[in-house]
Amino acid sequence: MEPVETCIPIVTDVDVVTARQKGREIAAAHGFSATDQTLIATAISEVARNIVSYAGRGEIALSPIDEHGRQGILVVARDSGPGISDIALAMRDGFSTANSLGAGLPGAKRLMDEFEIMSTVGVGTTVTMRKWAR
Amino acid sequence: MPVPILKQGEVLIASIQAALSDRDLAALRDELADRVGRFRIRGVVVDVTALDVLDSFASRTIRSIAYITKLRGADTVVVGIQPDVAFAMVQLGLTLDGVVTALDLEEGLEALRLIRRDALGTG
Numbered sequence: 013m014e015p016v017e018t019c020i021p022i023v024t025d026v027d028v029v030t031a032r033q034k035g036r037e038i039a040a041a042h043g044f045s046a047t048d049q050t051l052i053a054t055a056i057s058e059v060a061r062n063i064v065s066y067a068g069r070g071e072i073a074l075s076p077i078d079e080h081g082r083q084g085i086l087v088v089a090r091d092s093g094p095g096i097s098d099i100a101l102a103m104r105d106g107f108s109t110a111n112s113l114g115a116g117l118p119g120a121k122r123l124m125d126e127f128e129i130m131s132t133v134g135v136g137t138t139v140t141m142r143k144w145a146r
Numbered sequence: 147m148p149v150p151i152l153k154q155g156e157v158l159i160a161s162i163q164a165a166l167s168d169r170d171l172a173a174l175r176d177e178l179a180d181r182v183g184r185f186r187i188r189g190v191v192v193d194v195t196a197l198d199v200l201d202s203f204a205s206r207t208i209r210s211i212a213y214i215t216k217l218r219g220a221d222t223v224v225v226g227i228q229p230d231v232a233f234a235m236v237q238l239g240l241t242l243d244g245v246v247t248a249l250d251l252e253e254g255l256e257a258l259r260l261i262r263r264d265a266l267g268t269g
Binding site: 047058 | 165166167168169198199200201202203228229230231232234237238239240
């Protein structure tokens with residue numbers, strides 16, 4: 013059976029809560045411990061809030077992943093917002109242009125196993141994160 | 147969903163029942179700041195036992211609740227941060243600097259009592 017992608021549109025702060033709850037649900041169903049579920053939900057919360065704060069709207073796509081019997085979760089946060097001109101700066105701890113204390117992206121990176129960010133000014137930003145169940 | 151706020155003598159107890167949106171959290175902050183003055187409150191307990199995530203925004207808002215109520219003459223104790231939530235906060239690099247925390251509501255009320263006693267210089 014092909015793993016199903018769950019897509020949550022992110023427009024308001026309520027969607028941030030929906031996305032992280034859905035992420036926890038999927039993580040719970042795919043072998044993640046309660047602690048890892050919390051880390052995943054928190055990371056989703058940060059990237060979803062980034063969409064609301066900087067892009068206005070976007071989406072979070074969640075999928076269970078399976079690599080040689082290793083279970084995991086894939087989180088993709090996409091937006092067509094203004095983009096980030098200096099990713100290295102955005103990934104620096106304590107940096108923030110809006111109001112999130114700057115913990116957002118570097119924090120989410122620390123909570124997950126894999127983290128990639130692609131951004132083009134004027135086009136948008138995609139954050140791809142994975143975590144593997146232990 | 148608004149957070150129920152109970153008044154017990156000079157203490158307000160904000161008992162968060164379910165996941166809160168950013169707006170709900172900001173509303174709680176404003177409501178507490180208002181009620182501290184309106185009811186001449188000395189202490190506030192914010193019970194976050196029901197929260198399964200405390201991300202950067204939630205941590206920042208809880209910290210501002212503690213600072214704002216302090217400026218209004220009341221001490222705030224945050225109680226009930228779950229172990230997994232605490233772990234995630236540490237990983238995120240979030241701290242609640244200068245905010246008094248306690249394990250649960252009972253310990254929180256005791257902490258407020260001790261703060262008040264020290265402030266009055268009686269014992």
